Amino acid sequence: MSLLYDMIFDYTLRNVALGTFLLGLGSGAVGSFMTLRGESLLGDAIAHATLPGVALAYMLTNTKDPLVLLIGAAIAGVLGIGAITAITRTTKIDNDGANGIILSIFFGFGLLLLTYIQKLPQSSQAGLDRFIFGQAATIIAKDVVIIAIVQVFVLVVVTLFFKEFKSSTFDPQSTTVMGFNQKIIDAIFATLLVAVIVVGLQTVGVILISALLITPAAAARQWTHSLKTMVITSSLFSAFSGMIGSLLSASRNNLPTGPMIVLVLTAFLIFSFLFGAKRGIVLRKIALIKRERSFDHNRIMLALDNLAQSHDDTSLAHSSKTIGLMVQQTHGMHRMLKQLAQKGLLIQSEEASYALSKQGELYVKNLKNEGGLYAG
């Protein structure tokens, strides 16, 4: 209870919880499109790709002013996304490969610059490569304002261009034919991405921003088949994970905020994988069992029909053993036959002997019309 009180009245917790909540809103939305576009690792790639931008910004200005470094980082990030898009659009290399190439080339080049800077007799270079990376626990009021502005911008753009993003993600060619310039859509989306990633890097660091983008989207996908619902759910997962993680981190000492948020996000994800209403593992398992059972049931019904026809007598009962031989299965035969009898499709004449009921004959007739075994 005191945590909730703190969330409103304590400066630190209020800013951290609000900041990560807002950051989650926008990144969850953008992340949904990223996963569908096959760009799940773009956040990580761009975060690495900012290094040469930071190094060059320092070399040119000789200051470690976060704003200057951030501008350098953003420019490198935009170039990185541009290069990735160019590679995927004009070569056989797909998104994943392009991400990897840009990550390794940019980061490697950044390292080359860093080793050069290291040789400079300037103590101001200290910690340069870490300077643009923030951590969630140190979000201050000013950050919250910046995050809020960027996230509102992101959400407004996603809402305005929802139709374009959706169509171009699903079927870029038809979208082009309908008169939407793919390059413009890509550019708008890249702007959103860079905005979210750069603000995220500066306030919460690489790993958390990667997780805020992708993990909630992967979780939300398990619950819905509607893109709109997915974007909203993902956005909310992300935002509330930020808030819950911040609260957990405020519950005792030495619980770093960023990692706590990532763990909450992952808990959401695991829960969704297991119980997701549309694709969850448990649900799939149940559906599979149902399907298998009805498949087995149908085979039994058809086998009995077959036997009846070969004997020209529908009322003749057959032992479960004979039926088992027909369908080449003995496992669980008794149980299934009982189930069918309970449904009224079979008549049990004596112990372990069954025949089709009238209702059963009708069922078989329907089954055959529907196209056999796989129906139902």
Place this chain on the structure above:
Amino acid sequence: MENINNNIAIEVEDLTVAYHHKPVLWDIDTQVEKGVISAIIGPNGAGKSTLLKAMLSLIPISSGTISFFGSPLKKMRRHVAYVPQRSEVDWDFPTTVVDVVTMGSYGALGWITPPGKKERKLAMEALEKVGMEEFANRQIRELSGGQQQRTFIARALVQDASIYLMDEPFAGVDAATEQSIIEVLRELRAQGKTLVIVHHDLLTVREYFDHVILLNVHTIATGPVETTFTTENLQKTYKGKFNALKGGIDELTL
């Protein structure tokens, strides 16, 4: 001049497309009149899909011009609809059938404006035409191949175009779906629309189409089915491979 243009729905002149070192299409010339169903026929690798994509500026062309009713595609986008091959999209995308069909209205809506009740109604009507209304709220992954294809055609119907370009709409669909699709296509023709369809099955050409474009990198022949779809032309199109096909064709008494 104007009059002639109005009767020619699609005109392709000197179209050449190259990929790697090989020209995939070389010096293609063809015209498709308004109100016909035309088939693009040719062996694998003849450049059939490429021709459709080149007509739609989806791939860069090396030379040539394409016009729709005498105007370039840029001015005619609203009047041209495209049905891609089924394999070209991610069917795991989180969306429903009616949603996909509604996407057909996006071009008319233009940037930013979201689809509303009117567009949804159009989508439902299109679904009815292809006999898919009961699947409207299904996730697209749960559809059979034929149902997916009908969904795509419904989307094209929503676009209410004058010219429809379809890439293998009959590939991997069952006989019933094929019948219902061809009925929809004939209805479109009756409304004066022009359809160009990449087609594989030589046996159905005479039954389904008015006009053919026989293609094998070059245009081998193009014109009305009766005069163009001849054994001689097919032999030219399919070269050695044709003999294997011939048996089937003879049955149809060419």
Place this chain on the structure above:
Amino acid sequence: MSSMQSKTYFIVAIIIISLVLVGCQKQEKGDATDDKPYSVVTTIGMLGDIATNLASDYVKVTTLMGPGVDPHLYKASANDVKLLHNADLILYGGLHLEGKMSDVLDSLSSTRRAIAASEAIPEQYLIGHPGSYDPHVWFDVSLWLYAVEAVYEGLIDLLPEHTEDITTNYQAYVAQLEQLHAYVQETANTLNKEQRVLITAHDAFEYFGKAYDFEVRGLQGTSTVSEAGTRDVQQLSQYIVDHKIKAIFIESSVPRKTIQSLQEATRAKGFDVQIGGELFSDAMGDAGTKEGTYVGMVEHNINIIVSALAL
């Protein structure tokens, strides 16, 4: 035909790039012509400072990690291995100060003269667990004297013919450091007990606190991957308010934001804490300035700390 041509272009382009890469020869440094016969290579500047003070007349001292470089995250250059290979004496901190590089240097020490200076300090004075002691020993000047002694012995071993001179230099340097130690203590003593709280972003000042009786608090651990928790910021800011601590300090290698968040949290609680200034933690200041020497760096730190924390 065009395919052949393109292939030729491709190969030619590769050759040109290769030539450019190999050809962009940088001017060979004047090092080779140096007339001093022995070369001493040190990792961190503080060790370079010792070697220079003791034997700069006889050895050429090269420091790998310049000002502002965190020894822990140092990224080696291609020629470092040549320098190390050709060095007559290698001085390094040890205690895993140089990360993986310490391991390499440890394995070198069996075959050549390589001294882990900090490891000369008797274990009972070290903070932490065996195998993972805190390596930031130079903040306690009296402990640093063990390192100085280790370097001295190494130099004598290398240059027995100059024992006398080096010993004279050694004694002078020791005297200077003892004076420094006294100065730090004296300056610290101008603060009363309650004022002696040193709050920084990360815990690099344990030895300083232990030696000069400061309570040391950091927002996050020494490790570069450790991260602050919300609760840690809340509690530390409450601590500042409760103890009315005047100032908190930034380190040159840690983003300012960490300390800023602490300052803002404290201000929100109605107490105005100042940012006292920038301390040197892992490396010394620019060469040629006062802070570019060990003595200058230590003096800078204590002066900043005391002036900010005093009334």
Place this chain on the structure above:
Amino acid sequence: MQGEIIIIAILASLACVIPGVFLLLRKMALISDAISHSILPGIVIGYLIKQSLNTPYPIIGAVVFAMIMVVTSEALHRSNLVKPDTAIAVVFPPLFSLGVLLVTLLAGNVHLDTDAVLLGELAFAPLDRMMVAGYSVPKSLVKMLLIVIFNGGIIILLFKELKVSTFDPILSKSLGFSPSFLHYLLMLMTSITAVGAFDSVGAVLVLAFMITPAATALLLTNSLFVMVFISFGLAIASSILGVLLALQLDAGISGAISTVMGGFFILAYFFSPLNGMVTKLKHKMNIKHEYALSIILYHLSNHCDAHNMETECSYSHLKEQFSYSERYLKKIVHKAVEAGLIKQKNRVFHITERGRNDARLHISH
């Protein structure tokens, strides 16, 4: 000494390229980056066993967590719950976070991180030596050689199987080799290679070696077999040139090698004979020329014998007929004359026998 660095770099590059080619084709190229993040908890737990950095436990922990990472993401990918890139993207953040949490809770005052324990530096590799059969050789060299032999052995034995299972998992299954076994084997190979090479050459270089040569090769060939060899060649060339570059600039070796690899990629991107940007452009021009030539030949062959050839085959008529610019037409005509396809007499063009044949060829295509 430099020689040894180059040899180690080459061995590391070969070791990484082998899984790299298949990872790229399976859309899991970034897995090595994810591994470099994911091993942190293993290192921390390894440290905590003895509270010491001087034991082998942290490295063992790293290997274990590398495997956890690859197995989990492979399993998620197989389950069809998410796409392969998403599978990687959701597995490494919690693992890394777990590591950070453990450090912060239990080892906050130790300089403990991946850099300190595992990420090696190629520049120092020759300094850490061991005795093998009486020779003193760098430990990294031996280690990378063993990994190359291991990976090389697998790829020689299972090239066909890996190829089929990468491109067509269903066919692979029907041919009787389980794609799932092969993919887990590939993942095992990846994690051993990654952790082994992290220790010798550092994470950046492992990432670069695993992706860039393979991706560059993909621009240069369509055959998997050739792709593997081009990747080897590129990896070797960038290792040598990168080390030389680093020595010249006295800069970091990893950064230099990655930068050289980047250079190769850019070259291939623009100049690949297969599909490079410049090649494409040139090719487009060629086609345009060829096309122009063929229609001129066609025209001449149709009109050359006619009575009105004075007008039909004149320069000015061609210009009018085909609306080409004067310069362009001159260029084409010049080429045709040089190739002996046409002749010019009194400003009238005549087609030669060869030109006629050529024109026929073009038309009958």
